[in-house]
Amino acid sequence: MLDLRVAAIATPCPSVRSVTLVGDGDAPLPSFPPGAHLGIEWRPGRVNPYSLTGPGRAPETYEISVARRPDGAGGSRRVHDLVAGDRVRAVPPRSSFPPVETAAHHVLVAGGIGVTPVLAHARWHAFWGNPFEVLLVQRPGTTPHATDLRDAAGDRLRTATDRDGLHALLDPTLRAAPFNSHVYTCGPPGLIADVAAAARRAHWVDARIHAEPFVHAVEAGEAFTAVLRRSGREVGVGADESLLDALHRAGVEAPHLCRQGVCGECVTGLLAGRVDHRDTVLSDAGRSGRIALCVSRAAAGETLELEL
Incomplete structure (x- = not known):
């Protein structure tokens, strides 16, 4: 510390x-x-x-x-x-959201408080002379660091005030980007989904689409049971609580940091059961046999067996 x-x-x-x-x-x-x-x-x-x-x-x-x-x-x-x-x-x-050093070009997209890591990216690229551009969705007077972002990006910054305005900027930007460009989005889940969908429409592969969501509440789901292999204990997880919180409530020590599925600190081995994966830190391949305790849950009707 x-x-x-x-x-x-x-x-x-x-x-x-x-x-x-x-x-x-x-x-x-x-x-x-x-x-x-x-x-x-x-x-x-x-x-x-x-x-x-x-x-x-x-x-x-x-x-x-x-x-x-x-x-x-x-x-x-x-x-x-x-x-x-x-x-x-x-x-x-x-x-958990670094720039890809080998990218030919960087497209940065931010909404709301998601401007904070995007500002750091823009300052980094401006310092090193990397090719980049920034798309910012903002309501005037409600987005922090808009002036700082303009200072860092200059005429590489373009803004929109709503989702339609973003799409008008985003689609041509992604289609015109050079080969091996990467896009990075930070903001609410709806914005991230829109950018990912636009990138796929432009035939971008998932490896070049990066995101960091700002999620502030656990998404509800069905209640389920987690079985802890080392102790043999069973922990019930309520519909409105996370698996991580249920473990802590039961007195089980489990690592954690972000509680938003973006840092990977709470990723734990999974021995049995199908998972409703809700994290953004694990790749599809990396999710095999692992679960992010803070956001992911059991798939409907499943019991999870954990390496705890």
């Missing part, structure tokens, strides 16, 4: 708080690639990851922007309550 101190607070738009953090000591801050998260501990044992927006090369500060979620568990409220001088513990940066 890193010991950090709040150096500055800003409010770039309603309901979003930007926090600048510095090391609470003499040790240098770990560097990070664009798309990395910083895991903020908001109560003992509970960590929420937030995308780092600043440069990752020998950073002197860490910068995050967090949308307040009144219906969340409390992590965003904790960040919004911070003031300059407060001390914070954090998991060091981890990357």
